[in-house]
Amino acid sequence: MDRRETAALLAYISRLDPRTIRTDQGEARDQLAQWHELLGDVPMATPHGWDVRVAARQHIRTSPYQILPADVARPWESYRRDRLARHSDPTPSADPDDQRAWTAELAGRRRAVAAGTAQPSQARAITSGRDGTDPRLEAMLGKVGSCIPPAAGAALAPYRPARAARERAVAQGQPDALSVRCPWCKAQPGEPCRRRRIGPDDGVRATTPRATPHPGRLDLATAQQHQQTETPPQPALV
Incomplete structure (x- = not known):
């Protein structure tokens, strides 16, 4: 989030929990600087299920304590871990002999999945029987024998x-x-x-x-x- 998005988040939280409102201009400025420093790497929303306002609302609705930046950062880290745990690295399209491009594509895909801008790639199920065999592989094995x-x-x-x-x-x-x-x-x-x-x-x-x-x-x-x-x-x- 940039500073404007952090300010919008604080305004949204203030409507739900007036205890977070700062009337003094200096205190409000310090509060904005603190939240932006701690949540600068947390996005406002992603195309795949993350919304910082949902996390804040959930805490205010279920906890009697005043919300802190950590109450938003923890759900975000859980969201990242869950997505990476469900991700199976697909084979990169880069040349395998080009190690730098190969690893860069793998790392970029993982970052996109963790950031919520790409869906996790599920491991394909192993098929059994002749229906799942590539005809070209069958022809090659018929010639080679093994x-x-x-x-x-x-x-x-x-x-x-x-x-x-x-x-x-x-x-x-x-x-x-x-x-x-x-x-x-x-x-x-x-x-x-x-x-x-x-x-x-x-x-x-x-x-x-x-x-x-x-x-x-x-x-x-x-x-x-x-x-x-x-x-x-x-x-x-x-």
Whole structure:
């Protein structure tokens, strides 16, 4: 607020609470200077829900104490915090390699949201199923076969041996052992089997991932694969 808006706010408050009226010209000038110093960064109103007169009226209506600048500043800070908490930074349109422009756009968007001149950007919901897949991405995955290029997958293979073994087995037509729950180490589907380290007291001290699944898990996946291939398809109900 500028000085004229601060003076208008004080005039509005004086109509609702005569205790704030200053009849002496010097006291009125000091009161205006004090309120403007403390509320200079608080806007009079914003396009999205903030009005300083509403905050002042709410205090006068609910509190028996004379209003102070802090009784207006506190609701404004709560308004800012609430808007920033609901804001999810959208991807800037600036070039990501231009760090200064990238961060400037992010900071400018946050300042606009906090100041009430822009609405918070909500995080988009994650869609599931094929309806939410971009057709261009489907075509690209159909050509490549994976979202990870083959050269990158080969470079990562030594660092994730369990996944590499799984991909080799699937490529060779063998059953996917990680598609079933391991009956030995209780690893869930999609998780690698784990090797238990037993202490001197026969208690499990730690577990480490195995590069290969337990034999019982592989047998279970093989049986499940045979069952799926031998089971004839059921006719559709009309």
